[in-house]
Amino acid sequence: xxxxxxxxxxxxxxxxxxxxxxxxxxxxxxxxxxxxxxxxxxxxxxxxxxxxxxxxxxxxxxxxxxxxxxxxxxxxxxxxxxxxxxxxxxxxxxxxxxxxxxxxxxxxxxxxxxxxxxxxxxxxxxxxxxxxxxxxxxxxxxxxxxxxxxxxxxxxxxxxxxxxxxxxxxxxxxxxxxxxxxxxxxxxxxxxxxxxxxxxxxxxxxxxxxxxxxxxxxxxxxxxxxxxxxxxxxxxxxxxxxxxxxxxxxxxxxxxxxxxxxxxxxxxxxxxxxxxxxxxxxxxxxxxxxxxxxxxxxxxxxxxxxxxxxxxxxxxxxxxxxxxxxxxxxxxxxxxxxxxxxxxxxxxxxxxxxxxxxxxxxxxxxxxxxxxxxxxxxxxxxxxxxxxxxxxxxxxxxxxxxxxxxxxxxxxxxxxxxxxxxxxxxxxxxxxxxxxxxxxxxxxxxxxxxxxxxxxxxxxxxxxxxxxxxxxxxxxxxxxxxxxxxxxxxxxxxxxxxxx
Numbered sequence: 001x002x003x004x005x006x007x008x009x010x011x012x013x014x015x016x017x018x019x020x021x022x023x024x025x026x027x028x029x030x031x032x033x034x035x036x037x038x039x040x041x042x043x044x045x046x047x048x049x050x051x052x053x054x055x056x057x058x059x060x061x062x063x064x065x066x067x068x069x070x071x072x073x074x075x076x077x078x079x080x081x082x083x084x085x086x087x088x089x090x091x092x093x094x095x096x097x098x099x100x101x102x103x104x105x106x107x108x109x110x111x112x113x114x115x116x117x118x119x120x121x122x123x124x125x126x127x128x129x130x131x132x133x134x135x136x137x138x139x140x141x142x143x144x145x146x147x148x149x150x151x152x153x154x155x156x157x158x159x160x161x162x163x164x165x166x167x168x169x170x171x172x173x174x175x176x177x178x179x180x181x182x183x184x185x186x187x188x189x190x191x192x193x194x195x196x197x198x199x200x201x202x203x204x205x206x207x208x209x210x211x212x213x214x215x216x217x218x219x220x221x222x223x224x225x226x227x228x229x230x231x232x233x234x235x236x237x238x239x240x241x242x243x244x245x246x247x248x249x250x251x252x253x254x255x256x257x258x259x260x261x262x263x264x265x266x267x268x269x270x271x272x273x274x275x276x277x278x279x280x281x282x283x284x285x286x287x288x289x290x291x292x293x294x295x296x297x298x299x300x301x302x303x304x305x306x307x308x309x310x311x312x313x314x315x316x317x318x319x320x321x322x323x324x325x326x327x328x329x330x331x332x333x334x335x336x337x338x339x340x341x342x343x344x345x346x347x348x349x350x351x352x353x354x355x356x357x358x359x360x361x362x363x364x365x366x367x368x369x370x371x372x373x374x375x376x377x378x379x380x381x382x383x384x385x386x387x388x389x390x391x392x393x394x395x396x397x398x399x400x401x402x403x404x405x406x407x408x409x410x411x412x413x414x415x416x417x418x419x420x421x422x423x424x425x426x427x428x429x430x431x432x433x434x435x436x437x438x439x440x441x442x443x444x445x446x447x448x449x450x451x452x453x454x455x456x457x458x459x460x461x462x463x464x465x466x467x468x469x470x471x472x473x474x475x476x477x478x479x480x481x482x483x484x485x486x487x488x489x490x491x492x493x494x495x496x497x498x499x500x
Contacts, residue, residue: 011079015084086132183281191448392451393440410425
């Protein structure tokens, strides 16, 4: 799956008629040059579109309405080049449905000390024009991103890019459809939730299907299509000659090819960007999809095991955010711990870890799946790359949603794991396993996560602000006492802000 290349972020500059046509022309020229600089930069992932300077309440209201109705516009960057009286923005911001970011910059980096006169001062008023604009955002209690610094600075551009990526994720969230094959794992709490509330909050839809709906599509896959898919596997992965020569193991590989092609067709025909299944609901299928699910994730689909639709949606949204960046994104689970000199968590799942996080070319193997159904299933085996990563868990607390992030450092295992028949990743949670796991449990984080070495904590923070949901972060600075107080304060805040 890919993301639309027509996505745009609009750059809107605020001013007023007070300064006369010459200054306003300078404002427009400067704004156009900033936009050109952004579009020529390798630091920003989407097209920035220069819009005419807005100088009146009517112009502001009109540009906000245009943004709302333009399907290619995923957000706006707002900058006050001069002084734009903020009462002019009330009607427009009040109706604006697209996320927006406040860029606090000025056109010139350094002051031309010997040339500064009052004309220069009147033309370049961002220092206090943006403060006026900042007040109205605070007065209207609008969640928004503020990036401060010179527009040519790489760090400023990277912050803008991170917000743009969150806006891409939010835009995906508004139209995302999740296909749920089978139901939730029986008696499990955290993977349940209110799908209506999720659609109201995040925009995405969850559609449930019986296994029979998928079975008919899988069975329609031809032998010729399966044979062609096997050739793709030979090209993409390491496959032992002994597996290809063994009739039984080869049949298991064919099962996965048929499942992958059938699921892909079902998802494509239905316009789905994510899916779930459950090892307790497999009637009519050859087994729990392993290699098939891994490959679909690698193609950009979100996935959640055991009916976990919230994590499936989050995986897809994060894949959209990270498009073009180094590092992968995968469905994941904290499976078991290594208590030693430095405590570690070994992440894996029954079968479904995305090869986008692999440190080397994955290997195809056929192994016995022993949970829920005892059946030999082809799967990809690999170890996750070392490096910084985040684990993200969206949970339904009943009266609101919470997104939990734990920053971690993935490491190379000290030894091979020759008897572990699933893909895996090893990491050291920040600040350490003891604090991180206790904080995760206090926050109600799920055992499933969206694991990424491409998406940043700031991107998830921006996404949470766009959704208007609580975010809690477990990082190097976390302490349990302050973290529990943060949870209490957040509970009070969201109870009051959501009303009765």
